[in-house]
Amino acid sequence: MEQAGHLVVAGFPLALDRRYHVGTHMWVLLSEPGQARIGMDPLGIETSGTLAELSFVPVGTELIAGRPFGQLEAAKFVGPLVSPVSGIVLAVNDAAAIDAALTVRDPYGAGWLIEVSLSDAAGELPALLADPDEITTWFAAKIADYRRMGVIAQ
Amino acid sequence: MVAHQLSLLPAAGPAARTSPEYVRISMASAIALRMRSGRFSRDFELGGINLLLNYDEGCRSDCGYCGLARTRPGSFEDKSFIRVEWPLVATDDLVERMARFEPALTRICISMVTHGRAYRDTCDITRRITARVRTPISILVAPPTLRRERLENFRSIGVDMIGIGLDAVTEELFRTIRTEVPAGGLKWDRYWEVVTDAREIFGPWKLNVHTLVGLGETDQDLLSLFVALRDRQIFSYLFCFNPEPDSRMAAQPKPSLQRWRRVQLARYLIETEGYDLEQFSFDCNGGLARVQAGRSAIETVVATGSAFMTNGCPGGNGEPGCTRPYGSYRAAEPFRDYPFVPAASDLEEIRQQLSLDDVVK
Numbered sequence: 001m002e003q004a005g006h007l008v009v010a011g012f013p014l015a016l017d018r019r020y021h022v023g024t025h026m027w028v029l030l031s032e033p034g035q036a037r038i039g040m041d042p043l044g045i046e047t048s049g050t051l052a053e054l055s056f057v058p059v060g061t062e063l064i065a066g067r068p069f070g071q072l073e074a075a076k077f078v079g080p081l082v083s084p085v086s087g088i089v090l091a092v093n094d095a096a097a098i099d100a101a102l103t104v105r106d107p108y109g110a111g112w113l114i115e116v117s118l119s120d121a122a123g124e125l126p127a128l129l130a131d132p133d134e135i136t137t138w139f140a141a142k143i144a145d146y147r148r149m150g151v152i153a154q
Numbered sequence: 155m156v157a158h159q160l161s162l163l164p165a166a167g168p169a170a171r172t173s174p175e176y177v178r179i180s181m182a183s184a185i186a187l188r189m190r191s192g193r194f195s196r197d198f199e200l201g202g203i204n205l206l207l208n209y210d211e212g213c214r215s216d217c218g219y220c221g222l223a224r225t226r227p228g229s230f231e232d233k234s235f236i237r238v239e240w241p242l243v244a245t246d247d248l249v250e251r252m253a254r255f256e257p258a259l260t261r262i263c264i265s266m267v268t269h270g271r272a273y274r275d276t277c278d279i280t281r282r283i284t285a286r287v288r289t290p291i292s293i294l295v296a297p298p299t300l301r302r303e304r305l306e307n308f309r310s311i312g313v314d315m316i317g318i319g320l321d322a323v324t325e326e327l328f329r330t331i332r333t334e335v336p337a338g339g340l341k342w343d344r345y346w347e348v349v350t351d352a353r354e355i356f357g358p359w360k361l362n363v364h365t366l367v368g369l370g371e372t373d374q375d376l377l378s379l380f381v382a383l384r385d386r387q388i389f390s391y392l393f394c395f396n397p398e399p400d401s402r403m404a405a406q407p408k409p410s411l412q413r414w415r416r417v418q419l420a421r422y423l424i425e426t427e428g429y430d431l432e433q434f435s436f437d438c439n440g441g442l443a444r445v446q447a448g449r450s451a452i453e454t455v456v457a458t459g460s461a462f463m464t465n466g467c468p469g470g471n472g473e474p475g476c477t478r479p480y481g482s483y484r485a486a487e488p489f490r491d492y493p494f495v496p497a498a499s500d501l502e503e504i505r506q507q508l509s510l511d512d513v514v515k
Binding site for chain 2: 046047048049050052053071073074075076077078079149150151152153154
């Protein structure tokens with residue numbers, strides 16, 4: 001769970017020690033064999049607006065990649081937290097559920113969202129971005145997109 | 155996470171962060187002007203910018219339902235207004251942003267608070283805005299700070315419309331919630347004097363009176379007021395009571411969606427379709443029991459969705475101008491008023507919430 005290989009892209013911190021799902025801004029950090037911690041990258045958080053509340057499905061819930069495992073509510077936005085992988089929920093971050101700002105302050109560390117026992121690691125993990133150069137390129141492009149859309153403060 | 159956010163304030167002491175040099179803006183306005191990151195759950199354009207005067211001492215009124223109430227715990231700096239944070243920004247930076255985004259703006263509204271400097275500072279801020287942008291300006295006035303000459307001056311410096319936050323729709327409710335409270339003192343009669351003066355000075359359909367649903371009034375109270383205002387060519391704007399944590403009315407529930415939708419529909423029928431009070435009947439508790447109209451006529455109104463949109467001052471071309479998205483409900487809750495024309499799926503929900511079978515033959 002070490003946070004190594006961080007850099008800053010256009011003002012946003014980016015951790016290169018994990019995988020990313022490009023459609024959902026979720027990161028996946030492999031921990032124990034067959035297990036992963038999931039969180040949201042700071043760009044996904046920032047563009048949602050001022051975070052108000054995070055809620056998660058109960059521990060033990062079966063997840064399907066592409067389906068919600070919880071909900072994010074911001075000042076003027078609400079949306080699902082979409083799982084990038086399939087598996088069983090082993091833990092949820094109660095601290096983030098109590099204080100959503102924790103996820104804002106430390107999106108790659110203490111602000112993680114859930115831990116999962118992966119059911120199809122071999123099939124699903126290759127679809128996530130893992131190469132640092134690819135991650136950085138994707139992240140920079142998304143920032144530019146969001147600036148054009150007007151959802152990032154200027 | 156902080157470095158890329160616009161620095162909203164210079165490094166000045168808190169004492170310097172008051173109007174007219176600083177104002178608060180609604181979170182939706184801050185997002186629209188790109189002063190804060192974020193987006194809306196649904197895709198729509200937002201052109202209505204809402205400003206709120208800011209003072210260290212806060213608002214000198216003490217209304218039981220308001221997040222800014224004088225005796226509500228916490229400093230004014232930390233208080234929410236309509237439950238969400240209102241970012242504090244430098245007025246000149248804000249005006250610069252307004253000028254930059256002027257083509258997208260539809261309405262600017264300055265909300266006064268009850269404070270000794272409010273009138274002077276509202277004039278100052280209005281002049282700064284009108285010097286740079288042509289978007290129509292409304293002022294939601296604080297009646298205790300005004301007299302007729304001041305309303306006339308608002309008009310002379312370019313204010314287009316006046317809003318008056320009556321909120322409590324009967325004299326009795328007003329007295330118990332806004333007058334006879336720990337640090338209250340607002341006067342029902344004074345509010346109506348300002349209504350009369352503003353109506354005379356600004357003309358027909360240039361004045362609006364805010365009414366808050368859920369403070370303890372009956373449907374009959376509300377509809378009676380809607381008719382009276384319509385007859386004076388004054389808009390009635392609906393707001394939904396939304397309990398502010400730690401306010402004196404924090405434990406009071408919001409009105410049900412069914413009641414809210416029916417009041418929205420009735421208000422629209424009165425103001426836009428010309429219905430009179432005789433076309434509504436009420437139960438022994440003053441609740442709306444029946445609308446005396448053909449089902450098809452009501453269905454036609456419902457189908458446009460207009461009755462359920464935010465009541466707000468129009469844009470320069472008559473389009474919805476001030477739409478206050480998620481202004482009286484959380485983004486995770488069902489829409490109370492829609493900041494856009496409701497879509498077919500929204501109308502389906504609205505029809506279920508209305509349960510028209512109970513009130514229309």
